Amino acid sequence: MWIEGDDQGVHSVGLNARQLAERFTPETIEALEALDYAALDALHDDLAELLADVLLDLDQEDESVDPAEEARYVGRPLPFDAAFPSTTTDFRSAFAEHVASLPARWRIDAAAVAFEMVGTVLRPRWEAARARRSATWRLSARRRRRSTSRSPRRR
Template identity: 55%
Template sequence: MWFERDRRGVHSMGLDARGQRRYFTAETLAALEELSPADLIALHEALAELEADVLVEYDPDDAAIDHDEEDDFRMVEPPAEIAFPTVTSAFADAFAAHVASVPPRWRIDAAAVAFELVGTLADPHHVRARKRLSATWRLTARRRRRSRRVRRG
């Protein structure tokens, strides 16, 4: 995490799916993958709230911020020490407790990596739902076009 020199915000290093998984144990990943799509989406929403709550803790206008020091953290991946312990249930509470235990420098990164991982796991369900919705709309449109032609013809 680092503060921008323009005092416009706090930034966290974005990680790809492989990078996100490095911060979780195999048991936690397996338990998350067993969640239903609805539970994954609910967890993702809870983690979005957690990330927003953590962001409120940071004040980019704080005069005590040493921007030369902040440059040392720009685009730096979070350390392995923020890795989450094994969790197999009550994910939202366990993740929130872990994020609170992380040093403030890396707290937003911990919240973000949990949010991003759950979003990555939930994404295939979102894709299927969007395809299903799209197919339904196309079928409905075809039915409507045919029914109009029958009435006019």
């Protein structure tokens, strides 16, 4: 994470699915994948709140922010030594504790990585749920068209 002066804001480097997975142990990813849809969706919402809280805690207008120091971090992703420790239960607490344990510079990145990792696990489930809803709506529409086309018209 780095802060750009002149109200340019806070920046973080996004990671692809492979890079996200590198910041978690295989056991943690496997445990996330084993969660049911509702629990995973609730965790995703909790991590969105965690990310928002971390952003609110950051003072972008802190006068002590040194532009030269910030320039050293431009384009740098969350370092591997800030990767998440293995956890298989109580993800919300474990992830929040890990984020809080990191230097302030990396908290936004870590919270974003946790949020994105859970989103990556959720994505296929969201797509499947969306496909089921679409199929249900299409079937309902076909049935409705058939039932209205067969019934005699009232005058």
